[in-house]
Amino acid sequence: MQSLYPVEVRIIIFLAILCVAIGEPRAQPSVLNNSISSMVKHVHRNGQSFFEIRAGGFIRATPQQTWQVLTDYERLPEFVPKLQSSRIISRNGNETVLDQQSTAGIWFASQTIRLTLLVTEQPYSEIDVKFLAGDMKHFISRWEIAPAEKDGVEGTHLVYSGEMEPEFFVPPMIGDVLVESDVKQMLQAVSVEVVRRESHESSR
DSSP, X not given: OOOXXXXXXXXXXXXXXXXXXXXXXXXXXXXXXXXXXXXXXXXXXXXXXXXXXXXXXXXXXXXXXXXXXXXXXXXXXXXXTTEXXXXXXXXXXTEEEEEEEEEEEETTEEEEEEEEEEEEEETTTEEEEEEEEESEEEEEEEEEEEEEEETTEEEEEEEEEEXXXXXXXXXXXXXXXXXXHHXXXXXXXXXXXXXXXXXXXXXX
Protein backbone atom coordinates (compact mmCIF):
# COMPACT_ATOMS: atom_id res chain seq x y z
CA MET A 1 0.00 0.00 0.00
CA GLN A 2 1.44 3.37 -0.99
CA SER A 3 2.05 5.95 1.74
CA LEU A 4 -0.31 8.94 1.94
CA TYR A 5 2.67 11.23 2.57
CA PRO A 6 4.75 12.73 -0.26
CA VAL A 7 8.42 11.73 -0.41
CA GLU A 8 9.64 14.99 1.19
CA VAL A 9 7.42 14.56 4.24
CA ARG A 10 8.32 10.88 4.62
CA ILE A 11 12.02 11.76 4.66
CA ILE A 12 11.47 14.40 7.35
CA ILE A 13 9.44 11.98 9.46
CA PHE A 14 12.23 9.41 9.12
CA LEU A 15 14.79 11.95 10.32
CA ALA A 16 12.62 12.80 13.30
CA ILE A 17 12.55 9.14 14.31
CA LEU A 18 16.32 9.10 14.07
CA CYS A 19 16.47 12.19 16.27
CA VAL A 20 14.35 10.51 18.94
CA ALA A 21 16.71 7.51 19.05
CA ILE A 22 20.03 9.23 18.82
CA GLY A 23 19.39 13.02 19.14
CA GLU A 24 19.49 16.10 16.97
CA PRO A 25 21.58 19.01 18.29
CA ARG A 26 21.14 22.70 18.65
CA ALA A 27 23.74 24.81 16.89
CA GLN A 28 26.82 24.84 19.12
CA PRO A 29 30.53 25.55 18.74
CA SER A 30 32.65 22.46 18.22
CA VAL A 31 33.98 20.79 21.36
CA LEU A 32 35.20 17.64 19.68
CA ASN A 33 38.89 17.35 18.98
CA ASN A 34 39.27 17.45 15.19
CA SER A 35 36.60 15.76 13.06
CA ILE A 36 34.07 13.01 13.66
CA SER A 37 34.60 9.82 11.71
CA SER A 38 31.39 8.34 10.31
CA MET A 39 30.03 5.71 7.95
CA VAL A 40 26.43 5.09 6.87
CA LYS A 41 25.37 2.59 4.22
CA HIS A 42 22.19 0.89 3.09
CA VAL A 43 22.45 -2.89 3.41
CA HIS A 44 20.34 -5.99 2.82
CA ARG A 45 20.73 -8.83 5.30
CA ASN A 46 18.54 -11.74 6.41
CA GLY A 47 15.59 -10.46 4.42
CA GLN A 48 15.83 -6.96 5.91
CA SER A 49 16.84 -3.69 4.29
CA PHE A 50 18.22 -1.10 6.68
CA PHE A 51 20.71 1.70 7.28
CA GLU A 52 23.90 0.58 9.00
CA ILE A 53 25.60 3.32 11.02
CA ARG A 54 28.93 3.81 12.74
CA ALA A 55 30.43 7.07 13.97
CA GLY A 56 32.89 8.15 16.60
CA GLY A 57 34.71 11.10 18.11
CA PHE A 58 36.89 12.29 20.98
CA ILE A 59 35.44 14.26 23.89
CA ARG A 60 37.53 16.28 26.35
CA ALA A 61 35.82 14.77 29.38
CA THR A 62 36.00 11.55 31.38
CA PRO A 63 34.05 8.38 30.56
CA GLN A 64 32.09 8.91 33.80
CA GLN A 65 31.04 12.43 32.76
CA THR A 66 30.07 11.19 29.30
CA TRP A 67 28.09 8.33 30.83
CA GLN A 68 26.12 10.67 33.08
CA VAL A 69 24.83 12.62 30.08
CA LEU A 70 23.97 9.58 27.97
CA THR A 71 22.03 7.94 30.80
CA ASP A 72 20.22 11.06 32.00
CA TYR A 73 17.20 9.87 30.02
CA GLU A 74 14.48 12.13 31.34
CA ARG A 75 16.55 15.29 30.79
CA LEU A 76 17.25 14.49 27.12
CA PRO A 77 14.45 16.82 25.93
CA GLU A 78 16.35 19.74 27.50
CA PHE A 79 19.04 19.55 24.81
CA VAL A 80 17.54 17.36 22.07
CA PRO A 81 15.28 19.44 19.78
CA LYS A 82 11.96 17.92 18.66
CA LEU A 83 12.10 15.42 21.51
CA GLN A 84 8.97 16.30 23.44
CA SER A 85 9.30 13.75 26.21
CA SER A 86 11.54 10.96 27.43
CA ARG A 87 10.01 8.99 30.26
CA ILE A 88 11.32 6.03 32.21
CA ILE A 89 8.64 3.32 32.27
CA SER A 90 10.54 0.81 34.36
CA ARG A 91 13.95 -0.19 35.71
CA ASN A 92 15.19 -3.68 36.47
CA GLY A 93 18.85 -3.95 37.37
CA ASN A 94 20.85 -2.68 34.42
CA GLU A 95 17.80 -2.52 32.13
CA THR A 96 15.58 0.51 31.58
CA VAL A 97 12.47 0.79 29.41
CA LEU A 98 11.90 4.26 27.93
CA ASP A 99 8.91 5.89 26.29
CA GLN A 100 9.95 8.74 23.98
CA GLN A 101 7.78 11.08 21.95
CA SER A 102 8.77 13.54 19.26
CA THR A 103 7.17 15.59 16.50
CA ALA A 104 8.05 15.95 12.84
CA GLY A 105 6.51 17.99 10.08
CA ILE A 106 6.78 20.35 7.16
CA TRP A 107 4.43 23.29 6.67
CA PHE A 108 0.89 21.99 7.29
CA ALA A 109 1.82 18.30 7.58
CA SER A 110 2.95 16.98 10.95
CA GLN A 111 3.45 13.64 12.64
CA THR A 112 3.82 12.52 16.23
CA ILE A 113 6.51 9.88 16.62
CA ARG A 114 6.50 7.51 19.58
CA LEU A 115 9.05 4.84 20.43
CA THR A 116 9.42 2.35 23.26
CA LEU A 117 13.04 1.37 23.83
CA LEU A 118 14.83 -1.18 26.00
CA VAL A 119 18.17 0.18 27.23
CA THR A 120 20.77 -2.18 28.70
CA GLU A 121 23.69 -0.58 30.53
CA GLN A 122 27.23 -1.80 31.14
CA PRO A 123 28.40 1.06 33.40
CA TYR A 124 30.94 3.45 31.91
CA SER A 125 31.56 1.27 28.85
CA GLU A 126 28.47 0.29 26.80
CA ILE A 127 24.80 1.18 26.35
CA ASP A 128 22.69 -1.07 24.14
CA VAL A 129 19.35 0.18 22.81
CA LYS A 130 16.68 -2.14 21.40
CA PHE A 131 13.43 -1.10 19.75
CA LEU A 132 10.32 -2.57 21.38
CA ALA A 133 7.42 -0.71 19.75
CA GLY A 134 6.64 2.32 17.61
CA ASP A 135 7.48 3.65 14.17
CA MET A 136 10.25 1.26 13.13
CA LYS A 137 10.47 -2.15 11.53
CA HIS A 138 13.96 -2.75 12.87
CA PHE A 139 16.19 -0.78 15.20
CA ILE A 140 19.18 -1.56 17.39
CA SER A 141 22.01 0.70 18.52
CA ARG A 142 24.99 0.82 20.83
CA TRP A 143 27.06 3.49 22.53
CA GLU A 144 30.65 2.53 23.34
CA ILE A 145 32.62 4.62 25.84
CA ALA A 146 36.36 4.24 26.45
CA PRO A 147 39.12 6.34 28.03
CA ALA A 148 41.41 7.86 25.42
CA GLU A 149 44.16 10.39 24.91
CA LYS A 150 44.55 12.73 21.96
CA ASP A 151 47.25 15.36 21.46
CA GLY A 152 48.32 14.93 25.06
CA VAL A 153 44.79 15.50 26.40
CA GLU A 154 42.95 12.80 28.34
CA GLY A 155 39.33 12.26 27.48
CA THR A 156 36.81 9.80 26.07
CA HIS A 157 36.47 8.01 22.76
CA LEU A 158 32.73 7.82 22.07
CA VAL A 159 31.37 5.51 19.35
CA TYR A 160 27.78 5.14 18.15
CA SER A 161 26.73 2.21 15.97
CA GLY A 162 23.34 0.96 14.89
CA GLU A 163 20.89 -0.43 12.37
CA MET A 164 17.51 1.05 11.50
CA GLU A 165 14.68 0.32 9.10
CA PRO A 166 11.73 2.77 9.14
CA GLU A 167 8.21 1.67 8.34
CA PHE A 168 8.12 3.80 5.21
CA PHE A 169 10.31 4.06 2.13
CA VAL A 170 13.38 6.29 2.18
CA PRO A 171 15.56 6.52 -0.98
CA PRO A 172 18.83 4.81 0.03
CA MET A 173 21.24 7.33 -1.53
CA ILE A 174 19.42 10.33 -0.01
CA GLY A 175 18.95 8.50 3.26
CA ASP A 176 22.65 7.71 3.58
CA VAL A 177 23.59 11.39 3.33
CA LEU A 178 20.89 12.61 5.69
CA VAL A 179 21.48 9.92 8.31
CA GLU A 180 25.24 10.51 8.28
CA SER A 181 24.70 14.24 8.75
CA ASP A 182 22.37 13.65 11.71
CA VAL A 183 24.73 11.14 13.31
CA LYS A 184 27.61 13.61 13.17
CA GLN A 185 25.43 16.34 14.63
CA MET A 186 24.18 13.99 17.35
CA LEU A 187 27.72 13.26 18.52
CA GLN A 188 28.40 16.99 18.51
CA ALA A 189 25.29 17.65 20.64
CA VAL A 190 26.24 15.01 23.19
CA SER A 191 29.78 16.33 23.46
CA VAL A 192 28.53 19.90 23.93
CA GLU A 193 26.33 18.82 26.83
CA VAL A 194 29.08 16.70 28.40
CA VAL A 195 31.59 19.56 28.32
CA ARG A 196 28.97 22.08 29.48
CA ARG A 197 28.21 20.00 32.56
CA GLU A 198 31.90 19.33 33.23
CA SER A 199 32.62 23.07 33.06
CA HIS A 200 29.72 23.80 35.42
CA GLU A 201 30.98 21.26 37.95
CA SER A 202 34.54 22.63 37.72
CA SER A 203 33.37 26.20 38.39
CA ARG A 204 31.65 25.29 41.67
